[in-house]
Structure formats: structure tokens, C-alpha cells
Amino acid sequence: MESSVIGVSPEMDFRALLEESFSSMEQPERGDLLMGTILAIDEQGIIVDVKMKRDAVVPRADLERLEGVTFTVGQEVPIVVVNPEDQDGNLVVSIAQARQSEDWLRAEELMQSGEVVEAVVADANRGGIIVPFGNLRGFIPASHVADLPRGLSEDERKDFMMNLVGKKIYIKVIEVNRKRRRLVLSQRDAQRGQRDQNKESLLGNLQEGEVRRGVVSGLRDFGAFVDLGGADGLIHISELAWHRVKHPRELLTVGQELDVYILRLDQDSKRIGLSLKRLQPNPWSLVDEMYHVGQLVEGTISRVAQFGAFISLEPGIEALLHTNQMGDPPPDDPTQVLREGDKLLMRIISIESHRQRLGLSLKDVTDEERARWTEEHGTILAVIPQGTGKNAAAAVDYSEDQSVETAG
Structure with a gap:
């Protein structure tokens, strides 16, 4: 049978068929991820066999991005096609980008998990x-x-x-x-995730009623957070001290080390309730020893309301001066005639230590008693003048001279 191509040798037929087979192979495109074997390493870069018509070239600049990484001839490496054919006809690839591709996959897995x-x-x-x-x-x-x-x-x-x-x-x-x-x-x-894990582990080791060492990690209006070793517990502002505290910064500072009482543990909400005042003696247990009905006491107004004023007494007791005990007649609005921080001299009219209640009276203190107290203790006492309501507010005097003068 005669050849269909006249004047062409069998050797030329084979070469043409080989070239055609190479050209028919799928050509790599930019971004393709391939595996190759290192054929040579020189100052210009690396030559990689990718089982194609052309070997791939890894430029020196690409290798410089891989600090501390070494390669050997015969090593298999992942590569990414950067340029299917540059101006010199080279298939330019990148090992660095291939490694980044692995890192992208790892990042996606971490985001999912x-x-x-x-x-x-x-x-x-x-x-x-x-x-x-x-x-x-x-x-x-x-x-x-x-x-x-x-x-x-x-x-x-x-x-x-x-x-x-x-x-x-x-x-x-x-x-x-x-x-x-x-x-x-x-x-x-x-x-946050790490602390949640730590808190879950810590909750399993804590017991209500025990004392732990911690570090103040944050202060808020409602209380103080204490790091117990990788997880925070909360000391509510009402558990900081037996007396009234306006803000935790009055007692604590961030970074301060302290012992705390484990008040309550909530496994469901993963919350740890702490207390500072439970480590201190309850001042109400000392009330019967320190005070008696009829006794004159000096106190500081901690809060004023329509029904009366709360008075801070030693050692951390909060007593009540009811509006009816402020004067005769009583003021229409105590907030207009008293203010926080005022010092008053009052008489104890009731004690119920088991209910943590102590009642005070201002109207039962005479001018002579007030003047004598000021002379002996040097305290500037607030005085509620005669009359009630807003008109009386302008007449309040906080001077020592006024206290003595009134007594006369």
C-alpha cells in the first residue's frame, strides 16, 4: 500500500505525529495547580519536570519568598502556573504560590471548624x-x-x-x-472561645464556699471582674463590701491581686459569682455591742430618697433616717434639703440587728446637743431649718458657726 504523503520519509512522519501529539495535549492555564519533579537547581532558579512538552521554570525571585526552605534534585513539589508562556517561551510556575494555596485550604478548614x-x-x-x-x-x-x-x-x-x-x-x-x-x-x-473553654474547665474544679486567689481584670458600674486563672468571675457591686459602694474603683484597681469567695456557680450559663464582703465580718453582728437605743451618733448621708435618707455608720452599717424623723413638721421633699456627703448628728430610735435595720431621728436631737458635739468633735454638721419643701432648701447652712449659733 502506497504512502498517502508523497516524498516524506517515515522518520519525518513519526516526528510530525509526535509534535502533533504534544500540541494536542491540554495546555496549562494560569492558576493551575500541578505536581512536578525538580530536574535542576542553579542561580537562575529551578527547572521542574511537569510531564509536558516543556519543562517548567521557577524564577529565583519566587524562591527568595520562601525563607529558610531548601530543595534537592529529584524532589517532588507542588507548583502553580503563573504564566503559561512568557516572552521566551517558558512555562513560568511558582512554588511559593502553591504553598500559599495549601495555606488557603488550611485557612478555609479552620474557618469552618x-x-x-x-x-x-x-x-x-x-x-x-x-x-x-x-x-x-x-x-x-x-x-x-x-x-x-x-x-x-x-x-x-x-x-x-x-x-x-x-x-x-x-x-x-x-x-x-x-x-x-x-x-x-x-x-x-x-x-473569647479560649476563655469559654477555660471557664468550663474551671467550673468543674470550683466549689461554692471556697476561697480562691485572683486578679482584677476589669471594673464596670455593676461590679468587678476577677481572673481566676484563664476565666473571669464577677463580684457584683452589692458583694464588694457591707457598706454602700458607688463604683468598684472606690475599692479595687485593675491588676490587683486578692482573695475572693466563690458565692455561686451556674453550670448552664457558665457564670461564676464571687464575693469580697463574705470574707469580712458582717458588721451587723457587732451592732448590739456598739449601739443602743437613745445613743447619739454621727453619720454621713449616702443616698437621699423621697421617703428618707440612708446614713452610713461605722463599721459599714447603713441606717435609715425616715422623712418623719427629719423635723417637726417634716420636709416635703428631703432631696431639696439634704445631699449626699452631708454629716448629721442623730439619735438611735430602733435597732433590729437580726433584720439588719437601724432607725435614726434628727428631730430628737436638741440644739444644745448638736452644739456640744461640734465643740467636742469639730464636725461641721448639716442642719435642716424650720419650714419644709423647696423654700427651706435655701436656708440650709453647713457651717460650724451656724450650728453653735442655733444652739444659743
């Missing part, structure tokens, strides 16, 4: 902190930096985050976007 991992802070700016994630660089926005104080200026915020550089922190992956090359992390969420 919610797992917390450890990382080291590499850099910081006003917007947040930068953390290496394999061959990628993750970003933690300032809003997701744990324990970043509020109200800082931009420079103060940057200084706070710069102090984290080089330190190990826990992170959680919250956003992965390969196309935009966005890897967003959160230290705040990681810390």
Missing part, C-alpha cells in the same frame, strides 16, 4: 496587626484585637498594638477570600 490556633505577631499599624499564616499574611483589624482600650487616639492605639509584635497570641479565622487575597483573623473571638 472554628478552631483556635497560635500565631506570632509580625507587625502592626493604626488599622490592626499582621500575623504570618504559613506563607500568607493574615490581618487582625483593631476591632478584633483583644483588650484594646476604648477612647485611645490613633497614635496610642498604634503603640498598644506595636507592643504585641513578637508575642504569641491565639487567633481565629473569620474571613477567607482567595480572589481578593483577604485573610482576616480575630484575636478577640479566639480569646
